[in-house]
Amino acid sequence: MIDLTIVLFGLVFGSFLNVCIARLPQHQSVVRPRSQCPRCGHPIRWYDNVPLLSYLILRGHCRDCRAPISRVYPLVEALTAVVLVLTFRQYGLGPEFIKYALFGMLLIVLVFTDLLARRLPHVVTGLGIFLGLLLSFIIPVDDRPLVWIARHWDVYLEGAASSVAGAITGALVGGGLFYVVGEAFYRLGGRQKEYLGFGDVMLMLMVGTFLGVPLTLMTILLGSLGGTLIALGANALSSRFRKYAWPYGTFLGVAAIYACLWGSRLLDLYLRWSGIAG
Numbered sequence: 001m002i003d004l005t006i007v008l009f010g011l012v013f014g015s016f017l018n019v020c021i022a023r024l025p026q027h028q029s030v031v032r033p034r035s036q037c038p039r040c041g042h043p044i045r046w047y048d049n050v051p052l053l054s055y056l057i058l059r060g061h062c063r064d065c066r067a068p069i070s071r072v073y074p075l076v077e078a079l080t081a082v083v084l085v086l087t088f089r090q091y092g093l094g095p096e097f098i099k100y101a102l103f104g105m106l107l108i109v110l111v112f113t114d115l116l117a118r119r120l121p122h123v124v125t126g127l128g129i130f131l132g133l134l135l136s137f138i139i140p141v142d143d144r145p146l147v148w149i150a151r152h153w154d155v156y157l158e159g160a161a162s163s164v165a166g167a168i169t170g171a172l173v174g175g176g177l178f179y180v181v182g183e184a185f186y187r188l189g190g191r192q193k194e195y196l197g198f199g200d201v202m203l204m205l206m207v208g209t210f211l212g213v214p215l216t217l218m219t220i221l222l223g224s225l226g227g228t229l230i231a232l233g234a235n236a237l238s239s240r241f242r243k244y245a246w247p248y249g250t251f252l253g254v255a256a257i258y259a260c261l262w263g264s265r266l267l268d269l270y271l272r273w274s275g276i277a278g
Contacts, residue, residue: 006088010081011051013105018076020109024124025117040065051077072112080108083257090261099135100260103128103210107253107260110203114249120199125206129171132209136160136167142212142264143169170208174216175201203249207256214267215259223248223255 019030035044042064048054055074062069083104091097106128113119143166178201208216227248234241 002088002093003085006084007081010084011077013084014077014080014108015049015051017080017105017109018073020124021072021076021112021116024109024121025113025119037062037065037067039067072116076108076112080105083108086261095139099139099210102131102135103260104257106131106206107257111250111253111257114199114247114253118245118247120197120203120249122199122202125199125202128206129202129209132171132206133164133167136163136209139163141166141170141210142214144214166212167209170210170212170216171205172208173213174204174208174220177220178204200249200252203252207252207259211256211259211263215263218263218267219252219256219259221255222258223252226255227251 016030019035023030033043035049036042037044040062042062045063048058048063052074055069058069060069060071061067084101087100087104088097091100106124109124110120113121113124137160140163143162179198182197182201204216204220207219211219227246230251231241231244231246234244
C-alpha cells in the first residue's frame with residue numbers, strides 16, 4: 001500500500017515536473033496559464049490531464065486537433081514514480097526520503113531540460129542549492145574527507161556543523177572543479193567556444209550540497225564516463241553525431257540519481273577493495 005501511494009504521488013508530481021520542463025527553459029510561469037495543446041492552444045481538460053491514464057486513453061493525441069502528444073510526458077511521470085519508489089526502498093519513510101525525493105525530482109527536471117532545450121535553469125539549481133544546504137542541518141551529508149582533514153589538523157568537527165561543512169565543501173569541489181576546467185578550456189581555446197556552461201557549474205554546486213565530496217566526485221566520474229561511451233558509440237554508428245551537441249548536464253543528472261540511490265554502496269565496495277577501509 002505504501003508503494004502504491006508513493007507511485008500515485010510520483011505520477012502527480014511527475015505531471016508538475018512536465019510543466020517545469022516545458023516552461024522553465026522559456027522563462028514562463030509554471031502556475032499560469034493552464035496547460036494547453038502547443039499546436040491548437042486549447043486548454044487541456046482536467047480529465048485529459050490525469051497522469052499516464054489520459055495519455056493511454058487519448059492514444060497519445062490531443063482530443064481537439066489530434067496532434068501527437070510527446071512521449072516525454074508519460075516518460076517523466078513514470079520515471080518520477082519509479083525514482084520515488086526506489087528512494088523509499090533505499091531510505092524508508094523519513095527525513096532522508098524527503099531530502100532525496102526532492103533531489104531526485106530536481107534532477108529529473110534538469111535531465112530533461114538539458115536533453116530537450118540544452119538549458120539548466122538557474123531557478124532549479126538555485127533552489128536545489130538552497131534546499132541542499134538547509135537540509136544538511138538535519139540529514140547528514142557524507143563528510144568523511146573533511147573529518148579526516150580536520151583530525152589531522154586537530155580541529156573538532158562533528159554533528160550538524162560537520163554535515164553543513166561537508167555540503168559546502170562538496171559544492172565547492174563539484175562546482176569549483178567545473179568552473180576551473182571550463183575557464184581553462186575557454187581561455188586555451190582563444191575564447192572562441194564555451195566548453196562548459198555556467199549551468200553545469202550550478203548543477204554540480206547543487207549536487208555537492210546534497211551529496212558531499214565523495215559522491216559528487218563519483219557523479220562527475222560516472223557522468224563523464226557514461227557520456228563518453230554513449231557519444232563514442234553513437235559516433236561509430238553514424239557520422240551525423242560527430243557534431244552533435246551532447247547534453248552533459250543530462251549525463252551528470254542521471255549519474256547523480258544513481259549516486260543518490262546506490263553511490264554509498266559502490267563507494268564502500270571500492271574503499272574495501274582498495275584497502276583504504278577495512
